[in-house]
Amino acid sequence: MQERITEMLNHADAFVFLPGDLATLEALIILASWAHLHIHQKLIGLLNVNNFYDGFIAFLNHAIKTYFIPSSAKKLFICAHTANELLDMLQAYKPEPDPWTFVLERPNNGDNSSRSKKYKLDLTLRL
Numbered sequence: 001m002q003e004r005i006t007e008m009l010n011h012a013d014a015f016v017f018l019p020g021d022l023a024t025l026e027a028l029i030i031l032a033s034w035a036h037l038h039i040h041q042k043l044i045g046l047l048n049v050n051n052f053y054d055g056f057i058a059f060l061n062h063a064i065k066t067y068f069i070p071s072s073a074k075k076l077f078i079c080a081h082t083a084n085e086l087l088d089m090l091q092a093y094k095p096e097p098d099p100w101t102f103v104l105e106r107p108n109n110g111d112n113s114s115r116s117k118k119y120k121l122d123l124t125l126r127l
Helices: 002-011 022-036 054-065 071-076 083-092
Strands: 014-017 043-047 077-080 101-107 116-122
Touching (some): 014 083, 043 083, 054 077
Parallel strands (some): 014 043, 043 077
């Protein structure tokens, strides 16, 4: 399962989840966790057919309200009731810079050129 998710991560601009089974929920949670850990910065779209994801969204809101997860976690998700609406929302999305994450530049020693590779340093205080 994780090999397939990793392959999608390497080739996708965003992830769209349709109503599904436990494997779908597992992939959704894995990708949300990886985004939280800054492994990727891709949006997660939820196609909320017949309000399928309402319970998941309520769970997110509850977890944020009880400080189980940060409120920024909700920004990972875009939810819509139709495929066209979801695709329009994904295309119109403009990422907001995270004020708690800084970009560092470090020389790339592998090819002795002046190019550099960017790394992120997360300075968020977690108690």
